Amino acid sequence: MVKEKKYLLLNWILLASYGCIIFFALYSSVYSWPTQGSSIWFLLIIFCSSFLYHLAYIGYAVTLKKKPHLKKSYRFVTLVCGILLAGGLLLLTQKISLARFKTAYSPLITRVQQKMPLPCDGHYFEIPQVNRYNQSVTQKILNQGKPSGALLYNQQRFVVHFRGGSVDMDNSTLFYDSETQNWQFFHNDDQAMPEKFANRIKDLIRCSIF
Numbered sequence: 001m002v003k004e005k006k007y008l009l010l011n012w013i014l015l016a017s018y019g020c021i022i023f024f025a026l027y028s029s030v031y032s033w034p035t036q037g038s039s040i041w042f043l044l045i046i047f048c049s050s051f052l053y054h055l056a057y058i059g060y061a062v063t064l065k066k067k068p069h070l071k072k073s074y075r076f077v078t079l080v081c082g083i084l085l086a087g088g089l090l091l092l093t094q095k096i097s098l099a100r101f102k103t104a105y106s107p108l109i110t111r112v113q114q115k116m117p118l119p120c121d122g123h124y125f126e127i128p129q130v131n132r133y134n135q136s137v138t139q140k141i142l143n144q145g146k147p148s149g150a151l152l153y154n155q156q157r158f159v160v161h162f163r164g165g166s167v168d169m170d171n172s173t174l175f176y177d178s179e180t181q182n183w184q185f186f187h188n189d190d191q192a193m194p195e196k197f198a199n200r201i202k203d204l205i206r207c208s209i210f
Contacts, residue, residue, distance in 0.1 A: 011054045011058050011061075014050070015051060015055060015058060018047045018051040019051060021047045022048060026044075026089060029090060029093035029097060030093045030100070031100075031136065032137055033101070033147070033164065033165055034094070034097055034101050035164055036094075036164060036167075036185065036186070036187040037168070038090060038167055041086060041090045044085075044089060044090060045086045048086045049078055049079045049081070049082025050082070052082050053075060053078040053082075056074060056078060098183075101174075102183055104132070105130060105133070105176075106129075107127045108127055109160065111127065113178065117153070117155045119151060119153055119158055119207065120151065120207035134146055147162045148163045149161050149163060151206075151207040152201050152204035152205060152207070153204055154203065157178045157204075158178045159175055159176065159177050159200065159201050160176045161175035161176075161197075162174045164185065170189050171188055172185065172186060175197065
């Protein structure tokens with residue numbers, strides 16, 4: 001009986017520990033520079049599956065007042081559910097991260113519009129809202145001190161684009177086109193989008209402010 005209580009306590013400790021790790025991973029994903037996929041996903045797979053397994057163990061023990069005899073099938077079920085949960089949580093946090101970026105950078109887009117048709121000299125990273133955001137994610141922007149990107153324009157339109165993160169070395173591209181008036185985000189592994197983007201900006205003048 002004492003041994004069972006100690007084992008149950010160990011499960012509670014592990015459950016709390018895994019929960020903290022998951023929370024930290026999700027927090028890091030939300031408050032990071034926008035990314036298409038992330039290595040955090042692998043961390044979430046490991047700990048979401050373990051979290052669910054120990055949650056099932058504790059739920060069984062507390063509800064039925066006896067030590068559960070979980071079969072291998074339970075481990076498989078919690079593994080599959082953990083993978084699905086990790087993928088869903090990562091997609092959600094990356095969606096929130098992108099929304100945070102769009103909100104923070106809306107004054108930058110407004111200032112570029114105000115500076116047209118000669119938008120290069122705008123001191124865009126000095127905009128308080130943009131600067132605060134950049135400072136908050138400085139250590140996560142691909143190990144750089146500021147975002148890597150460019151402002152391109154002609155007399156009629158402009159494009160602001162940045163290099164985004166990804167789970168691999170190819171990274172991603174995040175851009176705003178005044179013609180469509182919205183942000184688009186794609187992984188550089190995509191066969192069609194990089195070529196379409198290159199065609200969008202090939203005739204535009206490049207500023208050196210970013």
